[in-house]
Amino acid sequence: MRVLLLFALFLLGMGDGPVAAAETYELLFRSTALKGLEAMPDKSETRQGTLVYDKVVSGTDVGQAGGSFGIGLKIKPDDNVSMTLYQGTRSRALGNYPASVGNPVIMYFLESVLADVAGQSGGSPFYMRNRIKEALLRDAQVVPVSRRYQNRDIAAREVTIRPFTKDKARERMGRFAELALAVTVSEDVPGWYYSLVATVPAAAGGAEAGYSNAITLKRAGEDQP
Template identity: 75%
Template sequence: MRVLLVAALLLVGSGQAPATAAGTYELLFRSTALKGLEAVPAGSEAGQSTVVYDRLVSGAADGQMDGSFSIGLKVKADDKVTMTLYQGTRSRGLGEYPASVGNPVIMYFLESVLADIAAQSGGSPFYMRNRIKEALLEDAQVVPVTRQYRNRDVAAQEVMIRPFLKDKARARMGRFSELALTVTVSEEIPGWYYSLVATVPAAAGASEVGYSHAITLDGKGEGKP
């Protein structure tokens, strides 16, 4: 899972408008995403987080990761940020990263989606990873939107990536060729990301549901998960 994370760390108007390749990457991997967030004081309660996200997955390959989770990001005084996955009373560390390179939740999101669709489709995770990495460095459509945070409307931007839309192997990928990655960002949102959503439709006439993986900023945006 760390391969795409490391690669991402190293690459550090009105109406509907295209973003240049550089603009797309800057929107998705903003190096200053955690700027201005206060560090959690040393010795504070173990579960205390700086920013909390709700994570909801449905239609995963084996169903084990289906359900509702929380992700807590703790910014520390030593310019490090830790990421923890919570489900009920259980928790699992997701790593520690330099806070100066940005918010690692997007890298966790991309790797989780990659693992899910590779397992379901039976395709090569290496091939899919490369296509996603290429899509992150291409032009994208960016739509200005409004989102509600703390009972007020905030201006945001919605970026959609379709990594397999023009892929040469699209015909063999079935419904997974329709993967859409939609990331909503805003200067007014702590941590930069309002939501990160991946969707794959269900196969036509099939009984299984489509795949959905959504990570959304908690309504309070801070505190315990």
């Protein structure tokens, strides 16, 4: 439910933004992202309706979720997609979401980044979410890139936003004012998202490590990492 709520909050308020903003939203929140992936019955052994992502988080404070994880998405016959987080032998269900609204991994990514950055900076996640929405309407950068997937080069686009570059509260945010969110998408990868990466540089001259939260498509066709 938290991911769906965040999805709604991001879409609300888009209003009559410029055409470029609408195109950016379509790239990031593509409703047909899961199109072409077949539903997989619970007891099926074909494993054709699943996606697996690697997630690596570094530079978090003690007590926050750093380390290496797996994320599994399973397309179900009822037009829903279940999302599960794995770490070693442990797993945790992240919920079930309508496949018709797109791939929920992007909203999970944004939610986890907001939680990490708000927790470390002491800022409000609601304020940060609004700045991200504003950056999508105003400052998103979209560039063509080439990526390697399944032993071949694929054409992709990288969408980057820096939500606090022009923020009035920038001075109070320290190094977190340099947060960058880069999402790489391609028609040539299942699920649409090749990678989703959030970065914050290390403090200049300080001992704090830079923050990174990276989710990368690992493979398709298996139901768990």
